[in-house]
Amino acid sequence: MAIWDFVKDAGKAVFGKAEAAPAPSTPSADAAAPKADPDAETQRKVAALKAELQSLNLDAGDVHLRLRGDTVVVESRGADREVLEKLILAVGNIQGIAKVEADLPDDAPPPVFHTVTKGETLSAIAKEHLGSATQYNAIFEANRPMLSDPDKIYPGQVLRIPAKA
Structure with a gap:
């Protein structure tokens, strides 16, 4: 793997947040409080x-x-x-x-993934990986349905880079 x-x-x-157990009111109640499973x-x-x-x-x-x-x-x-x-x-x-x-x-080469850094755009990522900023839509399409808008990427997000056409 x-x-x-x-x-x-x-x-x-x-x-989300797991359901919090009620706070114990006394020290002896702490021992009887249910443990999270x-x-x-x-x-x-x-x-x-x-x-x-x-x-x-x-x-x-x-x-x-x-x-x-x-x-x-x-x-x-x-x-x-x-x-x-x-x-x-x-x-x-x-x-x-x-x-x-x-x-x-x-039987295939490993996938190419890219971690977005602050200030990056799909155009900049396309230029780096695919050789042309105009190929940003190829990256957008390769990451559908996780991406709904090419302008909505965030630092730390990992994107799939498609093979060059």
Whole structure:
């Protein structure tokens, strides 16, 4: 499995806040306070990730996600390479996720991903990777449905760079 790094503190917030237990009123109540179930919290976060994939129409029902701390393992038997790359980016660009593990077919070169820095535009990224600023739309299209507008990228976001035409 390959591992891709993401900016943990950047991205869409989908996890929300877990239900907070009521604050204990006395020191003796602290011992009786219910402990948070880490498995329930992990399941809640995985459900939020799956809901995000479904909202982007990237989950045809064959996507399996496992969460280990701030790392997501993505498995999908039916997805082609383009969809797998989009799955990696869709879950990696979630606030709180630092790494994504996934298996991509061995018969192709590794994907080219670019982490947006402050002040960058799709045009500048296109010029750097594709040789022409006018190719910004190719990057925009390669990152649909995660991008809805070519002007709405943010520092820390990781984008898919398509192969040169």
